[in-house]
Amino acid sequence: xxxxLLAVLLFFSNVxxxxxxIVESLPGFSGDLPFKLETGYIGxxxxxxxxxxxxxxxxxxxxxxxxxxxxxTGGPGCSALSGLLFEIGPLQFxxxxxxxxxxxxKLNPYSxxxxxxxxxxxxxxxxxxxxxxxxxxxxxxxxxxxxQSYEFLRKWLTAHPRFLTNQLYITGDSYSGVVVPIIVxxxxxxxxxxxEPPMNLKxxxxxxxxxxxxxxxxxxxxxxxxxxxxxxxxxxxxxxDCNGDYVNVDPTNGACLTDLEMVSICLxxxxxxxxxxxxxDVLSPNHTRLKWSRSILEENIINVILVPLxxxxxxxxxxxxxxxxxxxxxNVQEALHIREGTKSEWDRCNGSLFYTKDVPNSxxxxxxxxxxxxxxxxxxxxxxxxxxxxxxxxxxxxxxxTLLGPWAPWFVNGQVAGYSxxxxxxxxxxxxxxxxxxxxxxxxxxxxxxxxxMLDRWLSYYPL
Numbered sequence: 001x002x003x004x005l006l007a008v009l010l011f012f013s014n015v016x017x018x019x020x021x022i023v024e025s026l027p028g029f030s031g032d033l034p035f036k037l038e039t040g041y042i043g044x045x046x047x048x049x050x051x052x053x054x055x056x057x058x059x060x061x062x063x064x065x066x067x068x069x070x071x072x073t074g075g076p077g078c079s080a081l082s083g084l085l086f087e088i089g090p091l092q093f094x095x096x097x098x099x100x101x102x103x104x105x106k107l108n109p110y111s112x113x114x115x116x117x118x119x120x121x122x123x124x125x126x127x128x129x130x131x132x133x134x135x136x137x138x139x140x141x142x143x144x145x146x147x148q149s150y151e152f153l154r155k156w157l158t159a160h161p162r163f164l165t166n167q168l169y170i171t172g173d174s175y176s177g178v179v180v181p182i183i184v185x186x187x188x189x190x191x192x193x194x195x196e197p198p199m200n201l202k203x204x205x206x207x208x209x210x211x212x213x214x215x216x217x218x219x220x221x222x223x224x225x226x227x228x229x230x231x232x233x234x235x236x237x238x239x240x241d242c243n244g245d246y247v248n249v250d251p252t253n254g255a256c257l258t259d260l261e262m263v264s265i266c267l268x269x270x271x272x273x274x275x276x277x278x279x280x281d282v283l284s285p286n287h288t289r290l291k292w293s294r295s296i297l298e299e300n301i302i303n304v305i306l307v308p309l310x311x312x313x314x315x316x317x318x319x320x321x322x323x324x325x326x327x328x329x330x331n332v333q334e335a336l337h338i339r340e341g342t343k344s345e346w347d348r349c350n351g352s353l354f355y356t357k358d359v360p361n362s363x364x365x366x367x368x369x370x371x372x373x374x375x376x377x378x379x380x381x382x383x384x385x386x387x388x389x390x391x392x393x394x395x396x397x398x399x400x401x402t403l404l405g406p407w408a409p410w411f412v413n414g415q416v417a418g419y420s421x422x423x424x425x426x427x428x429x430x431x432x433x434x435x436x437x438x439x440x441x442x443x444x445x446x447x448x449x450x451x452x453x454m455l456d457r458w459l460s461y462y463p464l
Contacts, residue, residue: 019040019041019337020038020039020040020041020056020159021038021039021040021337022036022037022038023037023038023039023335023336023337024037025335026091026105026332026335026336027326027329027331027332027335028102028103028104028105028326028332029091029104029105029106034060034107035057035058035060035090035113036057036058036063037055037056037057038055038056038057039053039054039055039056039336039337040053040054040056040337041053041054041130041339042054042152042155042156042159044148044151044152044155045137045148045151046137047133048133049132049133049134049136049137050125050130050131050132050133050137050140050148051125051130051131051132051133051339051342052121052122052123052125052130052148052149052152053121053122053128053129053130053131053338054080054119054120054121054122054152054156055080055081055084055089055119055120055336056117056118056119056120056156056160057084057089057090057113057117057118057120058113058117059113059114059115059116059117060090060111060113060114061114061115063117064162064166065166066115066116066117066166067115067116067117067166067167067168067169067202067459068116068117068118068119068163068166068167068168068169069112069116069117069118069119069168069169069170069171069205070118070119070121070149070153070168070169070170070171070183071083071088071118071119071120071121071171071172072121072123072149072171072172072176072179072180073087073120073127073172073173073174073176074172074173074174074175074176074177074210074442075127075174075175075176075349075350075353076124076127076142076145076175076176076179076353076355076357077124077126077127077347077349077350077351077353077355078127078174078175078348078349078350079122079127079128079129079327079346079347079348079349079350080120080121080122080123080127080128081120081122081128081323081327081346081348082320082323082348082349083120083173084120085323086319086320086323086445087173087442087444087445088111088112088113088118088444088448088451089108089111089112089113089118089120090107090108090111090113091105091106091107091108092105092106092107092108093105093106093319093322093323093326094106095319095322098322101325103322103323103325103326105326108448110444110448110449110451110452111452112444112451112452112455114452114456115452115455115456115459116169116455116459117163117166119153119156121149121152123145123148123149123152123179124140124144124145124148124353124355125137125138125140125145125148126138126140126350126352126353126354126355127350127353128346128350129336129338129342129343129346131342131343138354139354139355139356140353140354140355140356141355141356141357141358142178142179142182142356142357142358142359143182143358143359145179145355146179146182146183146186147186149179149183150183150186150187150190153183153187153199154190154195154196154197154199157197157199158196158197161197164197164198164199164200165200166200167200167202167459168187168199168200168201168202169201169202169203169204169205169459170183170184170187170201170204170205171204171205171206172205172206172207172209173206173207173208173209173442173443173444174207174208174209174210174386174387174441174442175210176206176209176210177206177208177209177210177211177362177387178209178210178211178357178359178362179362180204180206180209181204181206181362181365181366181369182359182362182365184201184203184204184365184369184374185365185368185369187199187201188201188369188372188374201374202374202375203374203375203376203377204369204374204376204377205376205377205378205379205455205458206376206377206378206379207378207379207380207381207442207443207444207451208379208380208381208384208386208387208392208441208442208443209378209387209392210387211361211362211363211366211391211392211395212360212361212362212363212395213357213360214247214248214360215361215391215394215395216386216387216388216391217246217247218244218245218246218247218391219388219390219391219394220246220267220272220385220386220388221235221238221239221246221263222235222388222390223385223388223389223390224263224266224267224270224385226390227275227383227385229266229267229270229275230263230266230267234259234262234263234266237259238256238259238260238262238263241253241255241256241258241259242256242259242260243256246260246263267385270385271316272385272386272441273316273384273385273386273440273441274316274381274383274384274439274440274441274446275383275385275440276383276438277315277316277440278313278314278315280313280315280317320348323348324346324347324348327346328345328346333346363395363398363399366395366396366399367399369429370399370401370425370427370429370431371425371427371429372427372429373427373428373429374429375429375430375431375432376429376430376431376432377431377432377434377454377455377458378392378396378431378432378433378434379418379433379434379435379436379443379451379454380392380433380434380435380436380439380443381435381436381438381439381440381441381442381443381446381447382418382435382436382437382438382439383438383439383440383446384439384440384441384442384443385441386441387441389435392433393433396423396431396433399423399431401423401424401425401429401431402423402424402425402426403421403422403423404422404423404424404430405420405421405422405463406421407419407420407421408420408421410434410454410463410464412449412450412453413449416437417436417437417447417450417453417454418434418435418436418437418439418450418454418464419434419435419437420432420433420434420435420464421433421434432458432464434454434464436450436451436454437450439451
């Protein structure tokens with residue numbers, strides 16, 4: 001195994017530089033793509049040892065006038081292709097017409113590219129099709145990944161100068177809630193210092209954002225109580241016995257441990273990413289977890305994917321299997337202009353990164369940015385138990401901003417789509433926070449129409 005990895009790294013050392021290509025068609029999609037897709041690599045870091053892969057899709061409305069979004073999916077280590085295909089991009093899998101190992105693609109009517117140009121970036125290194133050319137460059141962290149993403153953006157805009165005047169927003173969801181505000185600070189400080197090229201930075205957007213993993217995790221118990229998953233009596237007992245800290249528990253505190261065991265029994269069968277959906281993250285009755293392996297193609301893939309036809313409950317995680325099959329197809333990788341040999345296989349979320357979480361709480365960056373004239377949009381799916389909306393509201397309130405608008409519903413097609421609240425500061429910084437009613441982790445996958453309406457209104461400076 002070690003010999004193979006050394007051989008791969010030796011191959012990487014002979015591959016570098018930056019390149020891009022226009023993709024006019026893709027396997028699984030009938031005809032030419034009705035939007036402009038560019039893919040490519042940009043080298044960053046010392047000797048460009050990190051090669052970051054990206055998908056750039058021009059706005060389907062007006063590329064010249066619409067904002068430019070840099071998008072990072074969470075994880076850390078979840079591919080931008082996952083965000084593109086399952087959340088906010090113009091393509092999605094057509095499940096009713098896909099079968100076996102032949103995924104079919106269709107257009108997403110609620111793509112954010114309807115109103116914005118979007119760079120989907122595979123970051124940090126090791127994510128998606130991004131790779132490193134040396135062992136040393138495989139190691140990264142919250143802060144170093146943010147620095148590399150900033151360098152990527154500078155080089156990308158230098159190579160695409162016609163987008164320098166577009167309004168720029170740094171965006172992402174889930175774990176990128178830690179990294180995105182760091183990137184925003186780097187861009188802002190770079191502009192202040194006169195670094196080239198100057199960027200027309202206007203703000204940032206975060207969905208279901210991780211901010212402090214300890215606090216976010218701890219909020220799952222109050223959230224479970226609010227959603228009637230935990231009884232009043234158990235919640236009050238747990239809060240009292242654990243002193244409100246459900247993560248860093250004193251191992252000698254027997255009462256707290258007993259309460260948490262009861263809480264665990266209440267929550268263990270709940271799907272943490274959307275509490276209304278079934279908990280069933282397995283591929284088959286032998287409880288093999290949903291992880292890509294080429295051996296999957298040797299099984300009866302139809303029985304795995306067409307779950308609604310079986311006695312087992314439908315599982316959202318089965319949808320993701322198509323992405324593994326599609327992205328690991330040689331014809332797809334050729335169409336995307338993936339450098340041959342640079343990745344052994346594509347993974348939707350790479351759990352084997354050499355990654356250090358060196359920013360335990362990103363609120364300090366939001367506090368810094370609240371002293372600027374930028375704007376922020378933070379949204380949460382209100383049925384997400386992984387990063388509960390209550391924790392997100394808590395850190396927003398800790399910024400001590402001025403309340404500019406009350407908690408109020410907003411609507412799509414005459415129906416309540418969520419509830420929003422507006423904060424600001426004396427320096428013209430403003431922060432809009434909103435829930436997405438019925439949304440999970442992350443919201444656009446569950447409520448695409450509502451999330452597109454939210455983004456479109458916010459980017460246009462309209463009230464939600």
